[in-house]
Amino acid sequence: MRVLLPFLALYRRHTFLLLLGMVLAITTLLASIGLLALSGWFLAASALAGLAGNFAFNYMLPAAGVRGAAIFRTAGRYAERLVSHDATFRLLSHLRLFTFSKILPLAPNHIAHFRQAELLNRLVADVDTLDHLYLRVISPVVSALMVIVLLTLALSWLDLQLALTLATILLLMMALMPPLFYRAGQPIGQALTVLRSQYRNQLTRWLQGQAELQIFGAEVRFRQQLDHTEQQWQQQQQRQAALTGLSQSVVILVSGLTVILLLWLAADGVGASHQPDALIALFAFATLAAFEAIIPVMHAFQHLGQVIASATRVKQIIDQKPVVTFPAAGVAAQASAGLQINAVSFRYSEQTEKVLNQINLVVAPGEHIALLGRTGCGKSTLLQLLTRAWDAESGNIKLNGHPLQHYDEATLRTMMTVVSQRVHIFSATLRDNLLLADASASDQQLSDSLQHVGLGNLLAGEGLAAWLGEGGRQLSGGEQRRLGIARALLHQAPLLLLDEPTEGLDANTEQQILQLLHRHAADKTLIVVTHRLSGLAQFDRICVMDGGEIVESGRHSELMQQQGRYAQLYQRIE
Secondary structure (H helix, E strand, O other): OHHHHHHHHHHHHHHHHHHHHHHHHHHHHHHHHHHHHHHHHHHHHHHHHHHHOOOOOOOHHHHHHHHHHHHHHHHHHHHHHHHHHHHHHHHHHHHHHHHHHHHHHHOOOOHHHOOHHHHHHHHHHHHHHOOHHHHHHHHHHHHHHHHHHHHHHHHHOOOHHHHHHHHHHHHHHHHHHHHHHHHHHHHHHHHHHHHHHHHHHHHHHHHHOHHHHHHOOOHHHHHHHHHHHHHHHHHHHHHHHHHHHHHHHHHHHHHHHHHHHHHHHHHHOOOOOOOOOOHHHHHHHHHHHHHHHHHHHHHHHHHHHHHHHHHHHHHHHHOOOOOOOOOOOOOOOOOOOOEEEEEEEEOOOOOOOOOEEEEEEEEOOOOEEEEEOOOOOOHHHHHHHHOOOOOOOEEEEEEOOEEHHHOOHHHHHHOEEEEOOOOOOOOOEHHHHHHOOOOOOOHHHHHHHHHHOOOHHHHOOOHHHOEOOHHHOOOOHHHHHHHHHHHHHHOOOOEEEEEOOOOOOOHHHHHHHHHHHHHHOOOOEEEEEEOOOOOHHHOOEEEEEEOOEEEEEEOHHHHHHHOOHHHHHHHHHO
16 A cells, blocks of 8 residues: 555645545435435325325425435536546646656666556556546545445434444445455456556557568467457456456345345334334435445455556656756856766676776867767767766766766756657657757748758648658658758757768768758767768768777878778778
8 A cells, every 4th residue: 555655645736626526426425315315205205194194294395305406416426527537637647747757867777678668558557547546446435434424423313223223334344345355356456457568568569560570470479479468358357347246246235134124123113203104214215325325435445456556567667766867957058068078988787898998088169070980889878978868887078177967957958969860750740840959940940951951842731730640650761860950950059969860861962961960060069970981071080989999089081091990991981
């Protein structure tokens, strides 16, 4: 149960709506009990009055009470659903933002251990399950307890013994049955949570890997695994449904026995009366209606195991401490950017060998640097250290003479423009995808940036309102890369960090993009990671990396004269 405490603390923000929802639920239950009890008494009293020839029987007042209870029950049910679901949706929104705010600082170190589908399942499905805590647990339990107390007080005016007998049985049911069904439903709830996650992960991989599965003939085997997981999931759902049916059967059985007991106790009359009268019907129907109020409580504790399992899965992520933390306020942003990389070494947590080993590099403001080297030599890792995706294991990196750790995150992001190897295209319009770089940019500026990178054809038809879809599926790899460069042109930062910006482009387009970048960064600091040798003569300095170290550094002409590794690579391609 302790795992739920951090999430219960979030309920304070929505206390009024949550309490109002429970008050309306209690009012609705009381109206429902009153309607059934009063109707039963009214019919019995009317029959007895007719048999006795009592034509002075006042049927107007009970009839008005029945109508009033019916109206209260209908209106109360509508209002309770409206308020409770509004409160739940607000709470769910708060839970999602809270969880996402906890997950975001963990990127990329801690969340790299989770598959994308698994992380998405915990952020969406498991967080959604937490809303059951109010709708299916807290609200039904509190409402049932309050109804039992108020009903006992009301019935005690008529017959204290019958009222206390009914209250005792109801409280015993509340005390004994929920823990019993919680124990029975806990393993089912945990299994449902795990199987739901497993099924969604497998389904996502099956959908995303259709081409590869068909090529290698593995589609049937993978589909069989998916079907097996689905069958297990359905079996657990059937077990939960059977448990729900059992709980309802138990409540119905106990309610019937309770009615029989109360009828036997009331055989000598109710209250001061020593003759059977219509009040017996009132107690009988009030008993049946009261048991209907505790049925949701039996269901609630069956789902509690699933809620706890989901809360545990979410806490496994949000309880982790970020590897990289930023100060609340730091060094002010500047219009230029100079870098000093001093004896920086770094290794990933799951690796024993260093990716970077004693890197030293000084980049003057406005200097254009190319980082060259084979795959795995540490080029991209160095860029990630510059953006503080990770912190260096040893050594330090300074921006304009200040350690990166002295910058708050917002300031650091405003001073850097980053184009990574994988340009993410959001499922939104072309305009929305460009406004990420500069929210204040006009449509003309957005169009100009597309024209500059050779994507003017995207403006045909719907123009900036064109929908790009999930992952920009309608765009080729080269177009996605150029869209990322268009964002870089819009984000006016003094430091540009580009990781393979011309990958997937033909030779002519590559030259145009490189020239465009040099013009755009004429007064900015530019660092480009590449393994291609074209256009490197335009850079102020080329740094050749190998084995996590900078093995050569200089201009194109200088490196060619040295006849070192760069010259050998260049001559081999020539």
